[in-house]
Amino acid sequence: MQKRRCWNLRPLAALGLCAWALGAQAVDITVATVNNRQMIEMQKLSTHFEKANPDIRVKWTTMEEADLRQRVSADVTNKGGHFDVVTIGMYETPIWAAKGWLREIMPTDAYNVKDLIPTVRDGLSYNKRLYAAPFYGEGSMTMYRSDLFEKAGISINNRPTWEQIRDAAAKIHNPAAGIYGICLRGRAGWGDNMALLSTMVNTFGGQWFDMGWRPQIQSSPWKDAISFYVQLLTKYGPPNAMANSFNENLDLFAQGKCGIWVDATSAGGALIDPKFSKVAHLTAFSLAPTAVTNKGAGWLWAWALAIPASSKNADAAQRFVQWATSEPYLRLVADTNGWAAMPSGTRLSTYQRSEFIKTARFAMTEAIAMVTANPRDATEGKAPYVGVQFVAIPEFQDIGELTGAEIRDALAGKQTVDQALQKAQTRIEQVMRVAGYIK
Structure with missing residues (x-):
């Protein structure tokens, strides 16, 4: 038929x-x-x-x-x-x-x-x-335990800075009680650790490439952002953080083991669900943290x-x-x-x-995060590419993977941040030459 x-x-x-x-x-x-x-x-x-x-x-x-x-x-x-x-x-x-x-x-x-x-x-x-x-x-946002913040006598506004996040993580970090100050993506990958780290680099004033498509991985903003990230997770993160990405950190936070988590707004529904999250009624939300600029702070x-x-x-x-x-x-x-x-x-x-608005406490934070993220203007300096947490060129998948692997190794203590960025810079230059972006 x-x-x-x-x-x-x-x-x-x-x-x-x-x-x-x-x-x-x-x-x-x-x-x-x-x-x-x-x-x-x-x-x-x-x-x-x-x-x-x-x-x-x-x-x-x-x-x-x-x-x-x-x-x-x-x-x-x-x-x-x-x-x-x-x-x-x-x-x-x-x-x-x-x-x-x-x-x-x-x-x-x-x-x-x-x-x-x-x-x-x-x-x-x-x-x-x-x-x-x-x-x-x-988009991305900051999720945190309101009870831990109240107990520590601290608070953050709706647009916190990374310094405020670090200071708060230090005060609520209590590994003896099974509570880690902060959870962040550590697993290597252009869509794993580099999704977060690209936004950190953006808000620290950096970018992937200058207008001539020359990699900027060894610039001061990159060094500042990645050093901050490694120190933050090393001091106040969970063990073996380099193995964790979205789902692992989601589970850790839902089990009450993370005081702060900066990641995707899509986690909000799970974290306020008492069937899934042990801290459903204790979870609060703010926008993604900033540093020297708001541009590109959230993906x-x-x-x-x-x-x-x-x-x-x-x-x-x-x-x-x-x-x-x-x-x-x-x-x-x-x-x-x-x-x-x-x-x-x-x-x-x-x-x-x-x-939805009444039930989903994260809804307005998510809406603001998505409306304010601008892939065509995500960096403090002028950039030749479109994208907040990625660069919209075919080569970026490989570039993001190799950079993520080097930074993961720095987080694991296998090399310094400077060594990781130098290796990534060299390899990205090779990729961009072969692809014809630079001579």
Whole structure:
């Protein structure tokens, strides 16, 4: 029996909530995603999609963030066709779209693409066409234990400085009681430790490249930022901090073992959930810390769903992507797990919902963080690139990986900060010469 499209039917059908003709042969689509809480929930709720779309079966490949980036990059760039839907971000999307590696997302009227937060939509577009649909977006913020701050007689305002964060961490650090002053990303990777460290370098007045694309890794702002970071985690961080990234620090904070954590706003929903967090009612939120400038102090990111050009089931993939990033999906999550569990940071309407604002104490901090982050003006000095916590050039993935590895080794005490930055500077210069940016 011939399959029938449902794109021009009623609004719910346009979001993929329809069944095809009885007897149509089902197809399998494979979704590659990261093992964050929001994605695990999407996997659970995908049974709703399958019930409404009995001609589609969804299979899952779920990985750690670093593993996901490697697997997906290899498959998409080599046109392997193993995945029909991939979870990527604002770095990969425009670069891969320009190379023809992604299929354009074709939103229906019911999808309401104009509701997407403009900075997020822009970051997932190429030539003003959408190539990935945002599943959740995030800035970065400061999360801290209000009870520990009160006990220590300290407070911070809504835009703390890194010096204030250091001083607070020193006062609440109590490893004998199993409480560490601060938790920060230490695991090496352009999307792991370098996501945080790029924002620290920005706010300390530095940048990755000057206007001639010459690396600035040995500049004073880089040395100041990375030295501050290493000393902070060495003195007041948890053991083996170099192994921790988002999920590990999320668990540590939720178990009451971190006094301060600077990371993604997307952690907010989990940290105020008493079913997950032991300190749900004690967690407070502020914007990401600053140093000499506010520019680039907090990052801007969106985990998004894209369809590789090599997908063999692109029509079915389109239907799934639009279902999983739609307003009805957000309501499904809210009905299932509560308003604070909604994947936020994607739609303007999310922050117009009184239920969400009242329940999610982090909502306004997140909204401010995302609105004020400007990828086109994220550094104190002029820079030739777009991006807050990354540089939007194809070579950055390798550059970020090698720099992150050197700084991880400095954090582990295997080398000094100066040695780490000198090695990174030399290797990045080599990469930029080979790529033709500098002579």
